[in-house]
Each structure stands twice: as C-alpha cells, then as structure tokens.
Amino acid sequence: MLTSRERIIKRASEEIKDGMNVNLGIGMPTLLANEIPETIDVFLQSENGLLGIGPYPYAGEENADLINAGKETVTARAGASFFDNAESFAMIRGGHIDLAVLGGMEVSEDGDLANWMIPGKMVKGMGGAMDLVQGAKKIVIIMDHVNKHGETKVRKACTLPVTGLKVVDRLITDRAVFDFTKDGMVLTEILGNGTIDDIKACTEASFTVSKKLLEGVSKND
Amino acid sequence: MLTSRERIIKRASEEIKDGMNVNLGIGMPTLLANEIPETIDVFLQSENGLLGIGPYPYAGEENADLINAGKETVTARAGASFFDNAESFAMIRGGHIDLAVLGGMEVSEDGDLANWMIPGKMVKGMGGAMDLVQGAKKIVIIMDHVNKHGETKVRKACTLPVTGLKVVDRLITDRAVFDFTKDGMVLTEILGNGTIDDIKACTEASFTVSKKLLEGVSKND
Amino acid sequence: MSAKQVTSMSEIIDVIKDGDTIISGGFGLCGIPEKAILALAEKGVKDLTIVSNNCGVDDWGLGLLLKNHQIKKIIASYVGENKLFETQYLNGELEVELSPQGTLAERIRAGGAGIAGFYTPTGFGTEIAEGKEVKEMDGKMYVLEKAIKGDVALVKAWKGDPYGNLIYRQTARNFNPLAATAGKITIAEVEELVDVGELDPNFIHTPSIYVQHIVEGKSYEKRIEKRTVRKKQLN
Amino acid sequence: MSAKQVTSMSEIIDVIKDGDTIISGGFGLCGIPEKAILALAEKGVKDLTIVSNNCGVDDWGLGLLLKNHQIKKIIASYVGENKLFETQYLNGELEVELSPQGTLAERIRAGGAGIAGFYTPTGFGTEIAEGKEVKEMDGKMYVLEKAIKGDVALVKAWKGDPYGNLIYRQTARNFNPLAATAGKITIAEVEELVDVGELDPNFIHTPSIYVQHIVEGKSYEKRIEKRTVRKKQLN
Numbered sequence A, B: 001m002l003t004s005r006e007r008i009i010k011r012a013s014e015e016i017k018d019g020m021n022v023n024l025g026i027g028m029p030t031l032l033a034n035e036i037p038e039t040i041d042v043f044l045q046s047e048n049g050l051l052g053i054g055p056y057p058y059a060g061e062e063n064a065d066l067i068n069a070g071k072e073t074v075t076a077r078a079g080a081s082f083f084d085n086a087e088s089f090a091m092i093r094g095g096h097i098d099l100a101v102l103g104g105m106e107v108s109e110d111g112d113l114a115n116w117m118i119p120g121k122m123v124k125g126m127g128g129a130m131d132l133v134q135g136a137k138k139i140v141i142i143m144d145h146v147n148k149h150g151e152t153k154v155r156k157a158c159t160l161p162v163t164g165l166k167v168v169d170r171l172i173t174d175r176a177v178f179d180f181t182k183d184g185m186v187l188t189e190i191l192g193n194g195t196i197d198d199i200k201a202c203t204e205a206s207f208t209v210s211k212k213l214l215e216g217v218s219k220n221d
Numbered sequence C, D: 001m002s003a004k005q006v007t008s009m010s011e012i013i014d015v016i017k018d019g020d021t022i023i024s025g026g027f028g029l030c031g032i033p034e035k036a037i038l039a040l041a042e043k044g045v046k047d048l049t050i051v052s053n054n055c056g057v058d059d060w061g062l063g064l065l066l067k068n069h070q071i072k073k074i075i076a077s078y079v080g081e082n083k084l085f086e087t088q089y090l091n092g093e094l095e096v097e098l099s100p101q102g103t104l105a106e107r108i109r110a111g112g113a114g115i116a117g118f119y120t121p122t123g124f125g126t127e128i129a130e131g132k133e134v135k136e137m138d139g140k141m142y143v144l145e146k147a148i149k150g151d152v153a154l155v156k157a158w159k160g161d162p163y164g165n166l167i168y169r170q171t172a173r174n175f176n177p178l179a180a181t182a183g184k185i186t187i188a189e190v191e192e193l194v195d196v197g198e199l200d201p202n203f204i205h206t207p208s209i210y211v212q213h214i215v216e217g218k219s220y221e222k223r224i225e226k227r228t229v230r231k232k233q234l235n
Helices: A004-013 A028-035 A085-093 A129-135 A196-201 A211-220 B004-013 B028-035 B085-093 B129-135 B196-201 B211-220 C009-015 C034-043 C063-067 C083-090 C101-113 C176-182 D009-015 D034-043 D063-067 D083-090 D101-113 D176-182
Strands: A021-024 A043-046 A050-053 A076-082 A099-103 A106-108 A139-142 A170-172 A176-181 A184-190 B021-024 B043-046 B050-053 B076-082 B099-103 B106-108 B139-142 B170-172 B176-181 B184-190 C021-024 C048-051 C071-076 C095-098 C117-120 C134-137 C140-146 C150-160 C183-193 C213-216 D021-024 D048-051 D071-076 D095-098 D117-120 D134-137 D140-146 D150-160 D183-193 D213-216
Touching: A004 A028, A004 A139, A004 A170, A021 A028, A028 A099, A043 A076, A043 A085, A085 A129, A085 C101, A085 D101, A099 A129, A129 D101, A184 A196, A184 A211, B004 B028, B004 B139, B004 B170, B021 B028, B028 B099, B043 B076, B043 B085, B085 B129, B085 C101, B085 D101, B099 B129, B129 C101, B184 B196, B184 B211, C009 C034, C009 C183, C009 C213, C021 C034, C021 C176, C034 C063, C034 C150, C034 C183, C063 C083, C101 C117, C101 C140, C101 C176, C150 C176, C176 C183, D009 D034, D009 D183, D009 D213, D021 D034, D021 D176, D034 D063, D034 D150, D034 D183, D063 D083, D101 D117, D101 D140, D101 D176, D150 D176, D176 D183
Parallel strands: A021 A043, A021 A099, A099 A139, A139 A170, B021 B043, B021 B099, B099 B139, B139 B170, C021 C048, C021 C150, C048 C071, C071 C095, C150 C183, C183 C213, D021 D048, D021 D150, D048 D071, D071 D095, D150 D183, D183 D213
Antiparallel strands: A043 A050, A050 A076, A170 A176, A176 A184, B043 B050, B050 B076, B170 B176, B176 B184, C117 C140, C117 D117, C134 C140, D117 D140, D134 D140
C-alpha cells in the first residue's frame, strides 16, 4: 500500500506526457522527476536558467555552476540549454511551459492558490511561484488534503495570502483529484479508499462530481 | 579648401573619443568611420546587432551574414560581439551608447529633430532613429545649414514631423556648430569663412553666442 | 524523442492560414526565412499580417508576398527598399503600421515573454505616440507600447538540432530569436541540422522550447543587398 | 585600448559609496561575485541597498554584508536561506522589498534597457500588487512593475576579455547578464581573463559596452549550497 505522499507523486507523474516542457516546483514536486518513464522524452525546466535538467551527478562530479532552482547540484541532459533569468521567465510568463507542478498550502474552489507565506511566520519570499502560476499552460497543485491538525486545505476561499487568483487547473491531493473548469470545481478521481462522501467531509470547497466518476462509483458499488 | 560635406565630416569626427561606443547613422554619418585616427580605440555599434564594426570586406570576402544597419557588407573588429535586436536597442535605449551621430532634415532651437519623413512623400519608416535620439548619451546631428533652395534647416520650430523633442545635444552644419544647453541654443564655432552675422542671417532659430567664440572673433578682428 | 523535424518546408507550411499574423525574422535580406517565404508564395495564402523589420525587395524575401498580393497589413520600422510597397500602399490595398525599430523588437520580445506592454521613451512627442497612453515616470515622459504575438513565427537559423535548439550566425541573428519566442507556432529553418548534443548548451541562442517545427533548407541564396568592399592592398 | 582591466578588486571597489544601490548577480551561492563581496565586506561601506535574487547564507555571499550590518534594504525574491536576515528584519534594522523572481529579473533588464516599466500578470490579486497600478489588456489583468537601476552592478563571469566581453558557465549565468546592463558602473570579475579575440563574437553573453571594470579573481571558492548526488552504478 502506498503512503499518501507516494500516492500523490504516482498520480501527479501521470500528468507528464511525451514532448512536454515541464517545471517542477521545489520540494515534493521535484521528486516527480524520478517517476518519469524512460519511454517518455521530457524537458524539465529550472527557473534559474536550465532547460533539460538531468539526474543528480555522481558523487565526486558535483559542479557548483550547475544547480536547480532548489539549489541542488544537478546535471544537464542531451539537448539542454542554459540561459539567464529574464529568458527563463520569458519562457514561464510567455506560456511556453506546458505544465508546472507545484506544492500548495491551500487551494480554493475558484482555483485560487496560496503557497508562499504564512502570516506571523518569517517571510521567505515567493521565488518564482507567482510567475509560474500566471504563465504555465497547465498548473497542477499537489498537496495533502488536510493539514497535520486534520483541517482541510481545500477551501471555499484561501485564508492565507494568495500566490494567484483562479490559476489552478488541477489539484491532486492524497485523497482526490479535482479539475477547475469554467463550470466550477469538479471532483474527477478518488485516490485511496474514500467515498465521495468522505471527500465531501474533508473538503470545505463546493464542488460537483464528474459524470465519469459517478458512473464508476455506481459500477463499483 | 574643403567641400561643405568634408567640413562637416572633419568637424564631426572630432566628437569621437578614445574608448567610446558610437552609433553612426546611415548616409553621411557612416563616412565618419574612415576619419577615426588609428590612435583611438572605438567600438562602432550597428543597430542590427553588432558592436565593433570593422572596415568593408576585401572584394571576394563579402559575407551575407555580416552587414551594417545600412545593409552594407562589413567586417567585425577584434573584440566585437553579435546580438539580437532587442539587446541592440537595450544598449541604445538604456543609455549605453556614448555618442550617436545622425543626419538631420531640420533642427529647432529647442533641440527638436526632424529626420524621418517628409509629408506628401512616400513614408519609408524611422528605422532606429527614434530610439537612438532618446537613448544615446550624446546626440550630434550633422546636416547642411540650408537646403538646396537656400532655406534654413535650423528652425525656430520644426516644420516637418519630429523624430524626438529636445533630443539634440550638438548640431554641426557646414557653417557652424551649436550646442543645446539648459540656457538654450548656443553658437560655439563657425566653420568656413562666415561671420556671426552671416550665421544669424541663414538661421531662423534664436541662439546666443558663446563667450569663447565672441572673444575669438574679436581677437581675429 | 518528440519529432519536431520535418523533411521539407512544404510539409509544414499548411499550418499557416488565410488571415494569420506572421512574425518573420530578418533585417533587410539578412537572415530572412527564405525557404518559408518561398513556400508561402507558392501556397498563396492571403490576407496576411506580416510583422517584420523590413518588407524585402521587389523580387526577393517578403517582397515576393507583396508581389502576389498576399499581404493585408505590415508592421515594420523601415520599408524604403521596396517599390511594390509604395504602389500597394498608395492604392489602399496595403495597411501599414510603422513601429520604431527598437520598439518593434521589444514588442515582439514582450509578446513572447508574457509582458502585455511597456513604457518606452521612444517616439514621445512624435506621430508614433498619437493615440497611445503616455506617462511621466521619474521626470521623463514615456509611451505605452503593446506586445505583438503571431499565429506563426518564421525563423532562419544557422544550425539547429532536432529538438529545435538554434544558433544564428553574426548579424543574421537580428530579429530571429525574438520572432521565435512570439509565435503560437514557430517554424525554424536552418542551414545545417546537427545531432542532439552537438550544440554547446552554454551557447544556444534559441532554446528548443520556442520551436515547434524545424527543417533543414538546401542551397540558401542569402542575397546581399548592398555589396560594399575595399580594394586589396598590395604588399 | 581603453583600459577597463584592473589588477585587483580592492583597486576598484572604492567606486562604491555609502548609500549606494548595488545590483548583484548570482542565484543562491551560484555565480555570485564573491571577490567583490569580500572586498565590500572588508571596506565596510554602509547603508547599501542590495538588489539580488537571494541574500547569501549566514557566512558566505551577501550574508557577509548582513553580518557586518552594511545593508539597509534588500530587494529579493527569496531570502529563506539566511538566518541573520530574519533577526535584522524583525528588529527593524533591515528593509525588505519582495519581488517575484521573474518580475525581479525583468525589472533589472528593464533598468538596463531604458524601459521605465512594464505590465506583467505576475502577482495580480496578491499582496505584491498592493499600491501598484493595474490594467486590463486584452481581457487579462496586469500589474505595472517599474525598472530597477543600480549605482553599481557586481557581476561574476567565467571568462572575459580586457574590453569587458563576458561569457558565463551553465547556471552560473542566472542574474549576471541582467545585472551587468543595469549598473551605472558595472564591475565584472572573471575566473579567467583571456586575450582580445579569444572569445567567439557570435557567443558573447555580455557585450563589452555594459562593463566598465574587469578583474581576474584567483582561486574561487564557488561554494555548493545543497550537494545532491546519486550513487555510481556498478557495471
């Protein structure tokens, strides 16, 4: 049985398709890189100026001039390119990144995202998150469905300062997958063993349930 | 005795100093390149993407990929660099060009310049002229003092559509040199054989005469 | 590998439709996407809006599309090398928007970079600023200029790889890297298509992400507009 | 040749005065102008405004200037790696302006390029947009962000020539080419100073025009912030 983190990563990795240019956020999203099958040819972008992140270097081959946005030593794959930060964010802001997978603190039913600061705690800064949510063609947020106190992170409205308004396309939690459409927030998949009612119980946001999921659930019943 | 064109070019070439980055406009200004003494180390910028224009190529060595802003085949000097047009105009607009020498159709006493179109004639476009007059640290305009009908090109106000307002730092004609200062337009040199009254007679713009010139004239008398 | 490489321009030129906005690289006849222009002239799509610093000459470059009456509007900074242009402009067939060269370059860059508009000092107080918003910032006057995006961008590079990484040669770079970023679809033609890994990742001018299709062109004409030379000095 | 080359950083660092705004290249500890920062720490100029994506760590990079209480204000996108920062911020000694990373890069570029401001979608509807002008363009909301210029820019490159042409290595490029354009005075430090003509003019990252002083640094530390490796696989 998968841990909740493994469940999120496994499901999120299915978002990555052949030929895509993808930006993976710092933290859990970075782990997705290990899940990309070798049959798929993808360019991972690092906002500090690299298109085509490769695996971590072998011990002893670390290179201070070659890091990712999380400041980890990395390598560059064949066909990679280096560029400055203005060019990097031209790619991001200009809509050239097919997919960005980012961590979240809260997501609202309108697709608002909060993931950069907690009032009262020290401000660290938003880095490239505000640019990414405005620029990438598809924004997938991955996060636990509830916090360590059991409170939902899927909100009617964000209580934390937002990173962007109406920017989330898909939310993947350890319990469910939601899409944000012009008709509102839609539950499309259940991950793990919950029922639709279980998901409703741990979700403050209002959402509808996709036809496909309803049919699938009734079949399974 | 110098022709009026030679007089302009000779005087304008004195504006070019060691270590400068200089943009020479299409036409007469381009000829200045031949007048730069070898003791002076200068980078000539071409707004199509070259810093460090060299001499024309030897016959048989022309290269279609290496032209100046006038679309002439050129070479690149040692220490040159190539770049795209956005970078080229970042240099120009951002105030990194020490000196631009451009041709003029009319200059006004406020330092307005008209040099890009004549109403009723076919519009060719302004190319990089409007960017250059706003961006270069010093704008020197070279032109004949009067047109072929004997009418002054040094105006109270431009009659032709302007390229920029209050952009000219120095005007060099075949008859005189003017500076545009916060105290207005100042006649600083007479080229050729004219008197101050001669210059006044062929100039519609109001100007004062520099102390240095007044003293020099009285000494010569 | 995701296939961006096509074997001929005619294979891919059909992505361009009547009424499209096309951003073309090139300065004068230097670095122009000559194979794409020839394919477009052959295909005969109409009512194009062309964004390009210049419009070719009467019998080469974008002038070929003028000759065929395929262009409805052109956004350029200098069109003085093209006589067909004058005729079509004067008889009202051709719409023209002049943009100062640096502004044009920056507008295309902005289009590719997701910047909606920017304040430039260029053109303040001139005809070019008429109808545009102006703003005083830090005591200087600026004009608001807006981004340009294209349905298709046509780009000519020196070398490229199958992923679409590109390098340009000398002043043939000009507007090409900017155009490459600003097309919904960017078609790159190269003089030489090299294997993946042959281009040094540290010196790529256009990263692969901007390019959707790449094709190697054969026997480039690379016409010279003004052949200027000096005499060989005798020793 | 006009001499831009100096023999040591201490020879030139005096151009920086109390109260100056300094734009520094680097991302994390990668590509930071370490010799210039050391010279600044030694010289002890005060009340600096620092523009940099990050602020170093407690004992390296710009953190050294924090330690010395030389910084009055910092404009950055992420400062989470530096504990000194927190202390000085909380006791009111340090003023902080957070700018999203892409916006920060673009503001510095704008400063160097003579663009006074630009409309970006980044930060719309967030705290970052508070007090800033917003505008709807083509149905999307944008925030007006303003250019940043520095009294001095500090840049670290891989190789440079005596004119100041620079190339950077891999991701050590980051903010360096942008910073280089935006200083009234730009000081470049390089790992290797090469002869004029050794750098290929087709692949210069920072053209000489942006650089006023260049110095070769000895024995760069180039500290690694997060050493991540994989195990060598046995054959």
